Amino acid sequence: MRKKRKLSRGVALVGAGMSQFGMFRDRDSKDLFLEAFRAMTASVDKGLDPADIDAFYLGNYSNDFFVRQSHWGAILSDTLGLVPRPATRTEGACASSALAFREGVFAIASGFYDAVLVGGVEDMSKGATEVVAEGLGMAAIPYEREVGFTFPGVFGTIATAYFDKFGASREHLMNVTIKSHDNAARNPKAQLSATLEEVMAAKKKRAESKGRPVPDWPDPKAFLGDPKANPVVAWPIHLFDCCPISDGACCLLLVGEEMARNFTDDPLYVAGIGQASGRGLHASEDLTTFEATRYAAREAFDMAGIAADEVQFAEVHDCFSIAELLHIEDLGFFPAGQGYKAVEEGQTRLDGSKPINTSGGLKCKGHPVGATGAAQIFEVWTQLRGEAGERQVPGHPRLGAAQNLGGTGGTSTVTVLERR
């Protein structure tokens, strides 16, 4: 099975933009996608004539269900004035727009197109909570839903298995959450753009203004350990271990490698891509690893001709805090069972040896599911181009990766971008 994959034509990333992530009562998928498209267009250093775009790939998980409208490729193609250019939607649960990115890469590498718009969008906050819960549950493998699993339930089970096998505890999940908030506070487009200290201060102020007893939290771990402030969702998963419900969009522009410098003097190159399927929790012999992520990582790193060690920073799929621990191990950044220690030691912080989820991750940046894969790549773009401001990874990194998970491990993708 293990082949070294290659593309017959190199592909470059020359533009990237994302919308604000959040819950927006008054903005739909068209509004959000247009915001991301405009930001992407503005990011193309030497300018972009939309007429140069040959085709459009859109990642969307299930606006069908969330807002009762499908066929968003065609709709957004019209919104952007791209008609008659072809539009294709991809879906792989929460990995939907990582799949769109791959198809954009293939379409260019095939020689058929030269410039492809890739994007992702999801509009999750308009429906009732029950609609969102049912809509997300559909991404799990049927056997899991039939026995009553929800996503927090699945990841709670995984966390329990991880704790049992490796001796980790809930406190180690808190370390992930604290880091995510620290990073997101430096990301103006993040949905939860605040450190936990800021969250605590705001809650204290609010209690004070309402004349309620002001909570006494000496530090973030005390706050996260307070069952009123951070209630349990599915043990050991608590509220602050979970990503929020989000609306948002992201846009990327891919072109044939040989044309990249027509668009910018600082292009990024697609060094490696990997994707795999998994059977889901029900068929997993070891709940502390995602086989699909391991497989996708090997494929992507082999293609790039690198070892995991050489990846300088990464966005990984932290739908729940425990998922970040599994993925940094499955990606080979840390040995199995050592990820939680690496986080505890600060290795995954902005100033650590392997910064993880510098954007704030799904946990704090937000997780509009169909936009997430593209938005992870947007963060890698931002870091590699040195445009991440207060959250910039130091030392002019040259290699960054993004890992996107769909469902309970049914789909996983890894993308490696390189600045040459």
Add this chain to the structure above:
Amino acid sequence: MRKKRKLSRGVALVGAGMSQFGMFRDRDSKDLFLEAFRAMTASVDKGLDPADIDAFYLGNYSNDFFVRQSHWGAILSDTLGLVPRPATRTEGACASSALAFREGVFAIASGFYDAVLVGGVEDMSKGATEVVAEGLGMAAIPYEREVGFTFPGVFGTIATAYFDKFGASREHLMNVTIKSHDNAARNPKAQLSATLEEVMAAKKKRAESKGRPVPDWPDPKAFLGDPKANPVVAWPIHLFDCCPISDGACCLLLVGEEMARNFTDDPLYVAGIGQASGRGLHASEDLTTFEATRYAAREAFDMAGIAADEVQFAEVHDCFSIAELLHIEDLGFFPAGQGYKAVEEGQTRLDGSKPINTSGGLKCKGHPVGATGAAQIFEVWTQLRGEAGERQVPGHPRLGAAQNLGGTGGTSTVTVLERR
């Protein structure tokens, strides 16, 4: 805009199979897809080792909505034993699996994969009629839905415009329906596998057995003109102008051109592919043409280096009888406004100069929306390989095409296959 597209590596079709199409209370998407996969495997003349399959593309419109389960790429990958091979779902309304086919072509042409499984599936008959109606309506452009259009309403409006502009009448739609039934009667996998004469005979027999007055229909047009037998849906669209609600699946196997003869001595080659977006009815200055189809046809025929005349037979998207008339004109087979005359003259029959919808079309073969694009290509495969039995187009055709429409013209694709 108009470029001659090409692929840097040729792609061949070396296997194809479809499930029975119909309404199945006791068979879900997994059952149907497995049936199609087994048929495809059996069709590979020199045998297929599933381990040779590198990746999987699945077209599905909205099982999310119809059966409340998404992420079918991963689920079917597990069903077929393909894990950890990657699975990607594509969606473009009723053109969803034509998009999967294109992505399979790109993935191979890019050099990344050698052998790709392409398929489509839809499971539409399990839900209440209201669920199916709402689910299909989501594929239209929002502006159209907001003013109350349903799909029969849209195509009724198109038919009215066509009648007005070109002097056609309801009788010309009947000619399409009669031909579709004639062809489907020779297609054992079709959902409505009966001539109208057989339909009439069955209805007469049933009336007789129940002691009711036996209808006196001298010929199929009298039957189609009887408002009790063929009630109006959205004038001039009547029941027998509409495709049925269907469940079904289809599978295709694509490989790099240079490897084709490892699988069969009679491969087909992907000579041309085209895809375009349209703005939908609301923005159309002329309701009697689909701009997206015209654009996709030009792209596909240019790539193949052929004129429309050279296509010897075609499957076209006849979700309603009027759509077949528009598409045979938009494809350039007949001049604008002349399609209905060509049908009347028998030119589109099996023994005519340009056989259309030899499978029975969506109207009679059935229209499990996500499977339709792949199933159209299956019919082209079957005809080009000379395996169509009683419905075989005579004269060993060498070039066949498939045209697949999504929504109210939001997406259209054209695929040209060649036997060399």
